[in-house]
Amino acid sequence: MTNTAFIVRLADWKWACIAGLALLGIAFFVLLVIHPGGFEGQIGWFLCLRPGAIPSAYLADMVYRIVPWAEKTAQWLAIVVISFLWSSH
Numbered sequence: 001m002t003n004t005a006f007i008v009r010l011a012d013w014k015w016a017c018i019a020g021l022a023l024l025g026i027a028f029f030v031l032l033v034i035h036p037g038g039f040e041g042q043i044g045w046f047l048c049l050r051p052g053a054i055p056s057a058y059l060a061d062m063v064y065r066i067v068p069w070a071e072k073t074a075q076w077l078a079i080v081v082i083s084f085l086w087s088s089h
Contacts, residue, residue: 020084027083052082 010018027050030036036045046053056078063074 024080024084050079050083051086052079055082 031042031045031050035042056075059078060071060075064071
């Protein structure tokens with residue numbers, strides 16, 4: 001019986017996705033657990049760490065006009081996707 005080693009190799013885009021998810025997770029941890037800088041500082045950190053928050057609010061408003069019950073889902077999905085793309089770029 002031969003024992004062959006199987007090495008998993010990931011494509012570069014998969015490593016970029018892993019790094020983007022890790023950075024996004026760190027951003028959420030800093031924003032929601034550590035609460036840096038008080039109220040005024042929190043606004044700056046919010047915009048730096050979650051850049052998808054402003055465009056997602058606009059997108060959620062457009063979705064609310066069409067399908068009101070899907071507004072929250074569209075907003076959180078847009079926040080995660082835009083922030084993920086921002087951090088992996």
